[in-house]
Amino acid sequence: MPKTFFSRIGASHILTRPSLASVAAIGIALAVTIAAGIFAEVQNRSVHLQSARANVAEQLGIVRARLEGNINSNLQLVRGLVALIATQPDIDQDQFGRISSGLIGNHSQLRNVAGAPDLVVRLMYPMTGNEKAIGLDYRKNEQQRDAALRAVNSGEMVLAGPVDLLQGGKGFVGRFPVFTENDDGTRRLWGLVAAVVDADRLYADSGLLDAALPVEIAIMGRDATMADKSVFFGDENILSQNPVLSEVVLPTGRWRIAAIPRGGWSAMPDNAWKVRLLMLAGGLLVLLPIFIAGQLYDQRRGHIRELRRRQVQMEGLSQRLKLALDTSKIGIWELNLDTGVLTWDSRMRELYDIPEWRDTSQYDVWSECLHP
Structure with missing residues (x-):
């Protein structure tokens, strides 16, 4: 029996260069991914900065409220003394001391209170440690004359400071003009009442000196004047670090207060x-x-x-x-050895003289056609 051989084309792995469409798709996807990453990074940093500024603003608001409340409460205590002197202009040292002793205590930051009839300090509490201030004439003292005359001319309390005190240390001086009423209803200047608020105690009680405070604070506006840009508390470099700003409202004037996170702003979010x-x-x-x-x-x-x-x-x-x-005039047949199915072409049918209508799919058809 003749044998036939067949070859079968199998699928093989074909290596090809990336097409322009594939490269373009990957390039576009990569560009979009990078852009999205940059946008997410910028947004994350923006949210981080906003959150940090909100936290600083919250801490600053607490400190500002304490500072504002302490200053105003100290000055409000002195207003009662001023009102009493306006009705009793002949007050002496003993009376002045008894009344003032109730003002100065652990509940306030007042360091001392002085009375200056005719703008000359003659009344003082406490006297111990403040003897140097007795006899001070505001009109002749160059350091305190301007603030004293400003209070007299305006008729309102004037807050000055922080100033270097004669007794040592620093303090804020609130000067209250005291007027008495004449029989004809006109007002006459009695003098000044000056109250010294201890700066260190004020800072400490307001939380500015707390080591656990998560922000760094700078305060400017000496003598409660917003036009003054000098920093009297904290590091002036804070002002150049995009701080959170607020204002401390005083009875006369304002301080500007600035804050940044302790150690400065962090550009890198935790996440x-x-x-x-x-x-x-x-x-x-x-x-x-x-x-x-x-x-x-x-x-x-x-x-x-x-x-x-x-x-x-x-x-x-x-x-x-x-x-x-066609040239050789030979025929082709094919036998499936597994199924026994036989396939003939037209030339084979012609050679074996088998009509077209006869089924030639079985092996027996071929064997019968052979010579005995």
Whole structure:
């Protein structure tokens, strides 16, 4: 029995260069991913800065409220003494001391209270430690004259400071003009009542000196004048670090108060790397499927090109085979050894003189046609 041999075209892995479409798709996806990452980074930092500024503003508001409340409460205590002197202008040292002793205590930051009839200090509480201030004439003292005359001319309390005190240390001096009423209803200047608020106690009781305070604070506006830009508490470098600003409202004037986080602003959010890793994971989830799809697309195109090339080759072989068969006048038959199915072409039917209508799919048909 003649033997026949067959060759079978199998699928093979075809390596192709990435197509322009795949490269473009990956490039666009990569650009979008990078842009989204940059946007997320900027947004994360913006949210972090806003949150940090909100926290600083909250802490600053607490300190500002304490500072404002302490200053105003101290000065309000002295207003009662001023009202009493206006009705009893002949007050002496003993009376002045008894009344003032109730004002100065652990509940306030008042350091001393002085009375200056005719603008000369003659009344003082406590006297101990403040003896140097007795006899001070505000009109002749260059350091205190302007503030004293400003209080007299305006008829309102004037807060000065912080100033270096004769007794040592620093303090804020509130000067209250005291007027008495004449019989004809006109007002006459009695003098001044000066109250010294201890600066260190004020800062400490307002929380400015608390080591656990999470912000750094600077205060400016000496003598409660907003036009004065000099810093009298804290580091002036705070003003150049984009601080959170607020104002301390005083009975006459204002202080400007600025705050930044302790150690300065942090440009790097605590969750920066977490966000970056999430963006990286998201980018991979976007790029990887596009890359794989591009590879599959390129492989499919490569397979299609290879199949077309082999189809052309097969068609050429078929044409040559047909030409050879037609020329040689031979026939072709094919037997499936597993199923026993026999296939003949028309030339084989002609050679064996088998009509077209007869079934030639069985082996017996061929064996019967052989010579005995």
